[in-house]
Amino acid sequence: MQNAPVKEAILEEIANLIDTGRFTNGPAVEAFEGAFAAYCDVEHCVGVASGLDGLRLALVALGLEPGDEVIVPAQTFVATLEAVTQAGGLPVPVEISRDDYCMDVDAFLSAVGDRTRFVMPVHLYGQVAHMTAIGEVAAAKRLTVVEDACQAHGASRAGYTPGRDHAAAFSFYPGKNLGAFGDAGAVTLTDADAARRVRALREHGQMAKYEHAMEGWTSRLDTIQAIVLEAKLPFLDSWNGERRRAAAHYSEMLAGVGDLQLPNVPADSQPVWHIYVVRTADPSGLAAHLSANGIGTGRHYPFPPHLSPAYAYLGYANGAFPVAEALAREGLSLPMFPGITEAQLAHVVTAIQDFF
Numbered sequence: 001m002q003n004a005p006v007k008e009a010i011l012e013e014i015a016n017l018i019d020t021g022r023f024t025n026g027p028a029v030e031a032f033e034g035a036f037a038a039y040c041d042v043e044h045c046v047g048v049a050s051g052l053d054g055l056r057l058a059l060v061a062l063g064l065e066p067g068d069e070v071i072v073p074a075q076t077f078v079a080t081l082e083a084v085t086q087a088g089g090l091p092v093p094v095e096i097s098r099d100d101y102c103m104d105v106d107a108f109l110s111a112v113g114d115r116t117r118f119v120m121p122v123h124l125y126g127q128v129a130h131m132t133a134i135g136e137v138a139a140a141k142r143l144t145v146v147e148d149a150c151q152a153h154g155a156s157r158a159g160y161t162p163g164r165d166h167a168a169a170f171s172f173y174p175g176k177n178l179g180a181f182g183d184a185g186a187v188t189l190t191d192a193d194a195a196r197r198v199r200a201l202r203e204h205g206q207m208a209k210y211e212h213a214m215e216g217w218t219s220r221l222d223t224i225q226a227i228v229l230e231a232k233l234p235f236l237d238s239w240n241g242e243r244r245r246a247a248a249h250y251s252e253m254l255a256g257v258g259d260l261q262l263p264n265v266p267a268d269s270q271p272v273w274h275i276y277v278v279r280t281a282d283p284s285g286l287a288a289h290l291s292a293n294g295i296g297t298g299r300h301y302p303f304p305p306h307l308s309p310a311y312a313y314l315g316y317a318n319g320a321f322p323v324a325e326a327l328a329r330e331g332l333s334l335p336m337f338p339g340i341t342e343a344q345l346a347h348v349v350t351a352i353q354d355f356f
């Protein structure tokens with residue numbers, strides 16, 4: 001269990017916090033920001049209230065103006081698009097690649113137009129997008145890169161780790177690879193001024209107490225969550241290692257079973273397996289069979305944002321992004337968490353073999 005090794009330390013620090021009464025910001029928040037910046041090997045980290053807020057504040061801090069277009073992948077969690085629209089931008093979805101389920105680089109390039117100001121790659125399921133190529137296109141087209149790294153704490157690809165370009169946002173929602181005991185998030189940035197603006201935006205636009213340089217929000221990283229996250233961060237790599245072992249087990253044992261398509265991992269990629277998604281013609285049937293065997297599964301995500309009622313107004317029809325839509329239709333997420341045992345993995349594999 002993720003929380004057992006850190007429970008006592010966290011309880012002690014929370015007890016101290018209750019005595020000092022510094023319930024917003026304070027040394028615990030700064031300590032976690034420093035530790036996470038070091039972990040990501042990035043200069044600046046600003047704690048915020050959620051992954052969504054991290055993405056939104058990064059866009060605003062990096063100069064998004066109303067109506068600016070932000071290129072996003074067509075299959076992602078809906079928060080990627082929420083961040084863009086809530087910052088005042090227009091999300092422009094583009095097709096994903098079969099190789100990594102992330103933004104397709106050619107589709108990205110073709111979507112760049114006069115109003116494009118940002119690109120927001122999503123490292124879906126914990127696999128880093130093709131950032132070398134995306135970064136080159138972004139630089140050539142003078143676009144700012146804000147990565148949605150909400151599923152990719154600790155992932156890398158060809159030496160690139162999230163946040164090396166302009167900014168990356170992370171979610172510490174409890175189910176993420178690094179999870180708080182409630183909602184929390186962070187933005188990493190390479191530019192000191194932009195980091196200062198995110199710091200102001202998370203707290204009513206204050207550059208200094210009661211000096212409101214811009215309009216902001218209440219979106220601080222909760223101090224209690226910062227305590228939790230700092231205690232858990234040293235374990236992140238070993239928890240990611242356990243996810244990798246589980247993924248390796250699935251990939252070895254499920255190859256060639258039924259009509260399953262297993263996740264592809266490009267040779268230069270080290271995913272952190274936030275989610276392990278297999279594809280099959282009948283994911284509901286397989287899910288029902290697994291459920292009857294006591295195995296929980298998930299669908300991440302059954303409807304791509306462009307086909308969700310929330311974004312119907314963007315005007316995309318079914319068939320606009322066939323690769324993204326097929327992944328949504330056929331994907332099934334298998335049990336994946338640190339501490340999953342060999343016996344549990346074997347049980348899942350046997351039940352899947354049974355089904356076919």
Ligand SMILES: *Cc1c(COP(=O)(O)O)cnc(C)c1O
Pocket residue numbers: 050051052053076077079080122148150151170171172173183184185
């Ligand atoms: C979890 C997640 C978010 C949003 O994070 P919250 O902390 O829930 O706001 C954004 N994008 C992706 C891809 C996510 O998985």
